[in-house]
Amino acid sequence: MxxxxxxxSVGSALAAPPTExxxxxxxxxxxRILDTREGLGxxxxxxxxxxxxxxxxxxxxxxxxxxxAVVLNVTVTRVASATDIRIYPRPADATFPDVSxxxxxxxxxxxxxxxxxxxxxxxxxxxxxxxPVDLVADLQGYFxxxxxxxxxxxxxxxRLLDTRETKxxxxxxxxxxxxxxxxxxxxxxxxxxxxxxxxxxxATSGTDIRVYPTRAGVAPPLVSNLNPPAGxxxxxxxxxxxGTDGSVSLLSSRGTVHVVVDVAGYYTAGTEAGVxxxxxxxRLLDTRxxxxxxxxxxxxxxxxxxxxxVPFSARVVVLNVTALGASGPTDVNVYxxxxxxxxxxxxxxxxxxxxxxxxxxxxxxxxxxxxxxxNANGTVHLVVDLAGWYGPAGDGWDVSWPQCTTAGxxxxxxxxxxxxxxxxxxxxxxxxxxxxxxDEYAWASSLPGGPAVYINADAPGPAAGTRWTTGxxxxxxxxxxxxxxxxxxxxxxxxxYAIGKMAGLAEKPQVxxxxxxxxxxxxxxxxSAGVNGNVIIAAINRLRAGGYRVGIYSNAKxxxxxxxxxxxxxxxxxxxxxADDTAPPCSAASSFxxxxxxxxxxxxxxxxxxxDRNHPC
Numbered sequence: 001m002x003x004x005x006x007x008x009s010v011g012s013a014l015a016a017p018p019t020e021x022x023x024x025x026x027x028x029x030x031x032r033i034l035d036t037r038e039g040l041g042x043x044x045x046x047x048x049x050x051x052x053x054x055x056x057x058x059x060x061x062x063x064x065x066x067x068x069a070v071v072l073n074v075t076v077t078r079v080a081s082a083t084d085i086r087i088y089p090r091p092a093d094a095t096f097p098d099v100s101x102x103x104x105x106x107x108x109x110x111x112x113x114x115x116x117x118x119x120x121x122x123x124x125x126x127x128x129x130x131x132p133v134d135l136v137a138d139l140q141g142y143f144x145x146x147x148x149x150x151x152x153x154x155x156x157x158x159r160l161l162d163t164r165e166t167k168x169x170x171x172x173x174x175x176x177x178x179x180x181x182x183x184x185x186x187x188x189x190x191x192x193x194x195x196x197x198x199x200x201x202x203a204t205s206g207t208d209i210r211v212y213p214t215r216a217g218v219a220p221p222l223v224s225n226l227n228p229p230a231g232x233x234x235x236x237x238x239x240x241x242x243g244t245d246g247s248v249s250l251l252s253s254r255g256t257v258h259v260v261v262d263v264a265g266y267y268t269a270g271t272e273a274g275v276x277x278x279x280x281x282x283r284l285l286d287t288r289x290x291x292x293x294x295x296x297x298x299x300x301x302x303x304x305x306x307x308x309x310v311p312f313s314a315r316v317v318v319l320n321v322t323a324l325g326a327s328g329p330t331d332v333n334v335y336x337x338x339x340x341x342x343x344x345x346x347x348x349x350x351x352x353x354x355x356x357x358x359x360x361x362x363x364x365x366x367x368x369x370x371x372x373x374x375n376a377n378g379t380v381h382l383v384v385d386l387a388g389w390y391g392p393a394g395d396g397w398d399v400s401w402p403q404c405t406t407a408g409x410x411x412x413x414x415x416x417x418x419x420x421x422x423x424x425x426x427x428x429x430x431x432x433x434x435x436x437x438x439d440e441y442a443w444a445s446s447l448p449g450g451p452a453v454y455i456n457a458d459a460p461g462p463a464a465g466t467r468w469t470t471g472x473x474x475x476x477x478x479x480x481x482x483x484x485x486x487x488x489x490x491x492x493x494x495x496x497y498a499i500g501k502m503a504g505l506a507e508k509p510q511v512x513x514x515x516x517x518x519x520x521x522x523x524x525x526x527x528s529a530g531v532n533g534n535v536i537i538a539a540i541n542r543l544r545a546g547g548y549r550v551g552i553y554s555n556a557k558x559x560x561x562x563x564x565x566x567x568x569x570x571x572x573x574x575x576x577x578x579a580d581d582t583a584p585p586c587s588a589a590s591s592f593x594x595x596x597x598x599x600x601x602x603x604x605x606x607x608x609x610x611x612d613r614n615h616p617c
Contacts, residue, residue, distance in 0.1 A: 017147060017271065017393065018145065018147055018271055018275050018393045018394065019393075019394055020145075020586075020615065021068075021145065021277060021586075021617070022145065022275040022276070022277065022393055022394075023068045023069065023143035023144055023146075023275060023276040023277070023278065024143065024144060024146065024148060024149030024151055024270075025071075025141055025143055025149045025150045025151070025193070025267050025276060026143070026144060026148070027141040027192060027193035027239065027240070027267065028062055028140065028141045028142070028241070029212065029213065029241065030138050030139065030140055030210075030212055030240070031061060031062075031138065031139045031221065031223065032136070032137070032138050032139075032221075032222055032223050033057070033061050033137055033138070033139045034053075034055055034135060034136060034137035035134075035135075035137075036053070036134045036135050036136075037077075037078070037134045037136075041137070042055065042135075046078070046080075046131065046132035046134055047126070047128045047131055047132060047133055047135060048131055048132045049081070049083075049129065049130050049132070050128070050129065051127070051128055051131070051132075052096075052125050052126065052127045052128075053125070053126045053127075053135060054090050054124075054125050054126075055123055055124055055125075055126060055137060056122050056123045057070045057072075057118060057122060057123065057124055057139070057142075058070075058118050058122030058142075059122050062139075063139070063142045064144060065122060066144065066145070067118055067142040067143060067144055068117065068118060068143045068144060068145055068276075068278050069117045069118055069142065069143040069276065069278035069388065070115075070116060070124065070139065070141070071113065071114070071115050071139075071140040071141045071142070071143075071239055072087070072113070072114050072115075072116065072124070072137045072138065072139060072140060073111055073112070073113050073137070073138040073140060073223065073225055073238075074087060074101065074102065074111065074112060074113075074114050074126065074135065074137050074138075075109065075110070075111040075135070075137075075138075075224065075227065076102060076104045076108075076109070076110055076111075076128070076133050076134070076136075077104075077108075077109040077110075077133070077134050077227075078109075078133065078134045079104045079105065079106055079108050079130070079131060079133045080106065080130075080131055080132050080133065081130045081131060082103075082105050082106055082130050083104055083128050083129050083130030083131050083133055084100040084101075084102065084103045084104075084128075084129050084130075084356075085100065085101055085102045085103075085104070085126060085127070085129075085133075085135070086100050086127045086129075086281075087114040087124060087125070087126050088116060088117075088124065088125055088127075088281050089116060089117040089118055089119025089120075089124060089125070089280060090119030090124060090125040091119060091120065091125070096125070096127050097281045097282065097283075099281040099282065099283055099320065099385040100320070100322060100358065100383075100385070101320055101358060101360075101385075102114075102358050103322065103356040103357070103358055104133070105355075105356075108229075109206075109229075110227065111224060111225065111226050111227050111236055112236060112320070112358055112359060113140070113225075113239065113359075114320075114360065115278070115360070115387045115388060116278075116281075116387065117278035117279065117280060117387075117388070118278075138221075138223035138224070138225075140239050140240070141193070141239065141241075143276050143278060147270060147393075149269075150192050150193065150267035150268055150269050151267065151268060151270060151271050151272060151273035151274050151390075152195075152265055152266070152267050152273055152275075152276065152316060152390045153265055153267075153268065153273040153274065154264065154274070154315060154316035154362065154364035154365075154390070155186050155263060155265050155266075155364060156335055156336060156344055157197070157262045157263070157264055157333070157334075157335055157344045157346030158185070158186055158344070158346065159260070159261070159262050159345055159346055160178060160180065160185060160196075160261045160262065160263050161178055161259065161260065161261040162258075162260045162261075163258045163259050163260075164201065164202075164258045164260070169256040169257055169258045169259070170209070170250060170251070170252040170256065170257050170258075170259055171252070171256055172207070172252055172253060172254050172255055172256070173251070173252075173253070174251075175249045175250065175251045176249065176251070176259075177214050177243075177247040177248070177249050178247055178249070178250060178261060179247045180194045180196075180242055180246065180247060180248055180263065180266075181194075181242060181246035181247075182246060185263060186263065186266075187263060187266045188266070190268050191242055191267060191268050192241060192242060192268060192269055193239060193241045193242060193266065193267040194239070194240060194248065194263060194265075194266045195237070195238070195239050195263070195264040195265045195266065195267075195362045196237070196238045196239075196240065196248075196261055196262065196263055197235055197236070197237055197238070197261070197262045197346065197347070197348055198211060198225065198226060198235065198236055198237075198238050198250070198259060198260070198261050199233060199234070199235040199236075199259065199262075199347065199350060200226055200233065200234045200252075200258070200259055201233050201257070201260060202233075202257065202258050203228045203229070203230050203231065203252075203255055203256070203257040204230060204255035204256050204257070205230050205254045206227070206228070206229050206230050206254065207228060207252050207253050207254040207255055208224035208226070208227045208252070208254075209224065209225055209226050209227075209228070209253075209259065210223060210224055210225060210250070210251045210253075211225045211238045211240050211248055211249070211250055212240060212248065212249055212251075213240060213242060213244075213248055213249070214243030214244075214245055214247040214248060214249045215243050215244060216244075220249070225238050228257065230255070232352075233331075233350040234350070235348060235349055235350050235357075236359060236360075237264075237348075237359055237360040237361065237362065239362075260347075262346035262347070264361075264363075264364075265316065265362055265364070271393035271394075274315050274316055274390030274391055274392065274393075275390065275391065275393045276388055276390050277314075277388055277390070277391065277616070278388040279386060279387065279388045279389070281386065281387050282386050283384070283386075284302055284385065284386050285300070285302050285382065285384040286381075286383045286384075287381045287382050287383070288381050288383070293325065293379040293381050294373065294374075294375040294379065294382055295375065295378075295379050296375065296376070296377050296378055296379070297374070297375070297376070297377075298374070299343075299372050299373065299374045299375075300382060301337045301371070301372050302370060302371055302372075302373065302384055303368075303549060304317045304319075304363075304365060304370065304371055304386070304389070305317070305365045305369035305370075305389070306369040306510040306551070306572070307572070308386070308572075308596055309386070309596045309598065310386070310389045311391070311572070311598040311599055311617070312369060312420070312449075312450070312452045312509070312510040313391045313419060313420040313449030313450065314369075314389040314390065315364065315365055315392070315448075316362060316363065316364055316365060316389065316390035316391075317362075317363050317386060317388070317390075318360065318361075318362055318386070318387040318388045318389065319334070319360070319361045319362075319363055319384055319385065319386060319387070320358055320359075320360055320361075320385040320387065321334060321358065321359055321360075321361050321382065321383070321385075322357065322382070322383040322384075322385075323349045323351050323356070323357050323358075323380050323382055323383075324351075324355070324356040324357070324380070324381050325379075325380060326351050326352065326353050326355065326378055326379070326380040327353065327378035327379045327380070328352075328353060328377055328378035329351070329352045329353075329377065329378075330350075330351060330376045330377040330378050330380055331347040331349065331350045331351075331376045331377075332347065332348055332349040332350075332351075332373060332375055332376070332380065332382065333346055333347045333348050333373075333374050333376075334348050334361045334363050334371055334372070334373050335371065335372055335374075336364045336366035336367075336371060336372070337365075337366035337368065337370035337371055337372040338366060338372070339367070343372070347376075348361050351380070360387075367506075368549075369510065369549055391419070391449055391616060392420065392447075392448035392449045393419065394419045395418070395419060395613050395614055395615045396418050396419045396420035396422070396447070396449060396614045396616070397415050397420075397421045397422070397611055397612065398421060398422040398423070398424070398454065398601065398612045398614060399412065399414070399415075399421060399422075399423055399424065399440050399611070399612075400423065400424025400426075400427070400434050400440070401424060401428065401434045401436065403436070403611075404435060404436040405436070408435055409435060409436055410435055410436050410438065410439060411436055411439050412439050412440045413609075414440070414443045415607070415611045418447055419447060419448060419449045419616075420444070420447050420448070420449025420450055420451070420452070421440075421443070421444035421447055421451055421452075422444075422451070422452045422453065422512060423437060423440045423441045423451055423453055423454070424437070424440075424453075424454055424456075424514075425437055425453050425455045425498055425501055425502070426456045426498075428456060429523070430455065430456050430458055430494050430497070431467070431494070431497055433501070441453075441505070445506075450509075451509050452509050452510040452511070452512065453498075453502065453509050453510070453511050453512070454511070454512040454513070454514050454553055455498045455511060455512075455513060455514065456514045456523060457491075457494060457514055457515050457523065457535060457539060458517070458523035458524050458525060458535075459481075459487055459490060459524070459525045459526045459531055459532045459535045460490075460524050461480075461481035461486075462479045462481065467489070467490055467493045467494075468486045468489060468490050469486060469489065470493075471488065471489025471493055472488065472489065472492050472538075473485035473486075473488045473489050477489060481526045481527075481528070481531065482526075482528055483531070484528070484530050484531050486531065487526070487530075487531035487532065487533070487534035487535045488534040488537075488538040489538070490535050490538075491534060491536060491538030491539035491542070492538045492539070492541075492542045494535070494539050495538070495539040495540075495541075495542035495543045495546075496542060498511065499542070499543065499546045499548070502548075508546075508549075509548070509549075510548070510549040510550070510551060511548045511549070511550055511551070512550070512551045512552060512553045513536060513539055513540070513550065513552050513553065514553045514554075515552055515553065515554040515558065515559065515562055515563070516553070516554055516558045516562075516576075517558065517562070518561075518562075525561075525562045529562070529563055529565075529566065530564075532562050532563055533563050533564070533566045536552070536563060536568075537566075540568070540571060550572075551571060551572035551573065551574055551595075552568070552571055552572070552573060552574065552592075552593060553575075553576070553601075554573070554574075554575070554592050554593075555575055555576055555577065555578045555581060555592055556578065556580070556581060556583075556590070556592045557578045557580050557581070558592075559592035559593060560592075563593075567594040568593040568594065568595055569593070569595055570595065571593060571595045572595050572596055572597075572598045572599075573592055573593060573595045573596065573598065574598065574599040574600070574601070574614070575590055575597055575599070575600050575601065576600070576601040577600075577602070585597075585600040585617075586600055586615070586617035597617050598616065598617050599615065599616055600614065600615050601613065601614050602614075602615065
């Protein structure tokens with residue numbers, strides 16, 4: 001990569017201590033903090049259609065003023081007309097995101113777990129599209145920058161309990177303890193809290209179900225997690241502290257009801273697992289817009305890591321998944337996109353025709369950055385919204401041929417620790433091999449956030465020979481540097497070379513195009529931004545056609561000099577600083593192409609030798 005980066009005086013340990021905007025979780029015993037029916041936490045009044053309610057969460061109820069995000073169980077009830085509820089950080093203005101957290105029909109009572117970044121004044125905002133409605137919120141825990149809380153480990157969903165198999169449903173008022181630590185649960189003895197999906201089946205009457213830590217002599221909390229009507233299958237995500245005996249308790253208020261409990265992951269003290277990056281909510285998928293519902297037994301893969309706001313090093317994402325327009329009764333499950341066709345027996349959403357059902361899913365990410373959604377029966381539309389992601393604590397590295405042991409060596413020097421690494425495939429110029437790539441990539445694969453790859457890009461003109469004149473553009477390419485078709489051919493050839501070199505890897509890593517310079521020695525670009533832009537776009541298209549996620553490494557000045565005003569809003573930005581830069585390094589203003597800024601590069605003066613480091617934004 002580029003030399004001469006500013007040197008920052010920060011600590012050298014990377015793997016354990018969280019860096020800026022990396023949060024750990026503090027679970028709390030569930031506590032009701034809002035009930036508009038009672039005037040708790042807000043004025044005793046319903047929220048009307050299009051109305052909002054600002055709930056101050058930081059600085060009270062055991063949540064510190066500097067909390068970065070909160071976990072709430074939100075219930076909407078006494079619904080006058082059908083509505084969706086949106087929960088998001090309170091903005092400085094009246095804007096609201098195009099997302100939703102729960103959907104309720106007229107007369108319904110519906111609950112869902114919500115993880116929200118804390119906004120202006122320490123508040124989150126709740127907005128109802130219809131109504132009027134009453135809103136109830138139960139506090140489950142909060143996130144705090146630093147290592148004071150717990151980090152998260154995601155699992156492929158695993159079923160812990162199905163009372164239909166034991167023929168022993170919950171009875172009204174009789175708590176049932178469920179062991180969640182040890183044995184075959186996948187949850188270690190050190191876990192302090194657990195993420196579950198709880199499904200109620202066949203309730204004999206409308207009821208509410210509470211899930212809470214088992215503690216001898218302690219009364220159940222006055223909260224609820226899900227509100228199943230009689231006879232309807234209802235699921236809800238739950239994040240709950242684990243009791244001292246390694247169990248959680250389930251309690252139903254009325255009738256009898258079967259419960260199914262699946263574990264999604266767990267929290268342990270410290271930062272050995274994933275730390276949280278809360279984000280303003282954003283929509284990732286809406287099959288109503290793409291016009292393609294998911295069929296019976298069909299799946300839809302959503303690339304989450306290496307796409308949009310989430311860097312490739314993410315291992316878990318917090319999603320809100322909504323299912324609607326089902327042609328028949330079905331269930332939907334969400335799990336890591338696997339290499340094979342298998343799927344877990346656990347489910348996340350259950351619905352029948354006419355219903356719109358949402359549920360939070362804390363989803364483990366597959367090896368190539370995707371989660372898979374599977375529909376069991378009929379057809380159904382799916383909507384996916386993002387709330388944040390978990391990844392390894394600390395920052396990562398990038399390494400390439402300068403770290404080879406000697407010139408031409410196949411072995412390399414590796415920095416100590418680190419969360420992830422980006423490895424150079426080329427040796428400072430396109431079409432030149434980094435001889436120690438295999439060794440460096442194997443090392444990067446051992447890091448908790450895994451590897452990505454970068455490739456050098458340039459536009460050398462006729463000096464590139466047939467790589468400049470031959471390719472997918474069939475129009476006459478006369479070899480002059482001003483012909484944009486030549487740039488397209490060269491970019492396609494550049495990506496094809498890289499794809500061939502990566503063919504033997506165990507997975508398809510994210511690939512960054514290194515767009516910098518011109519400097520000498522190094523990349524050479526044409527004076528025409530149109531030619532250069534064609535190189536970049538053709539390379540991106542070819543890599544994406546090969547199944548690779550793509551980002552760009554550059555800064556505002558280099559990008560402007562090379563690509564002019566080219567905007568690539570769907571391509572992630574990895575930035576390195578330039579003396580002319582004035583924008584904060586991880587802000588939207590530091591985006592050089594209009595894409596999301598997901599990583600920034602820096603160096604540390606105390607490193608010997610000095611390595612390039614990278615902070616996930």
